Amino acid sequence: MTMQAWIEETLARALPGAVVRVTDTTGGGDHFEVDVLASQFVGLGMLEQHRLVYAALGDKVGYEIHALGLRTRVP
């Protein structure tokens, strides 16, 4: 499974019903743009929204996932 697929599946599982779009920005499997639209973000500030995503991705962030451009939105 590619890292891109792993991110998509992991976020879909952690945020049921979310619309997740992952782009591998270099094709190298470690620089990604991630756009997440999730009802779980409603009422949360950007910081908390991003923390939810980072928590789901766990300790891969900053390591196997070297660069992560993140955009969180509410429906």
Next chain:
Amino acid sequence: MSRDVQAEIDQLVKANPVVLFMKGTPSFPMCGFSAQTSSILQACGVPYETVNVLADPDLREGVKLYGSWPTIPQLYVGGKLVGGCDITRELYQRGELEPMIKAAAAPPA
């Protein structure tokens, strides 16, 4: 005497209204996100403190724990974490970052 990195970071973010923990320096940024974040702060036209985490591995890991934020750069304004590059850019584009920074940098009335 072993080093108390968390206390050092706490002191840094409390002593300076605007602190950016980044990879490299504003004139020699070593990562695209760090470069983008420091140039946004530059555009706000208010002095800001930077900390090059590449020069201090303990601090690099310590600030992730301190802010419970897994990536660098990290921007602190008024002693509180604002976020990384994405949030800084979004706040700047919404026109919310500059007033926040100017308020933190303003001397107490």
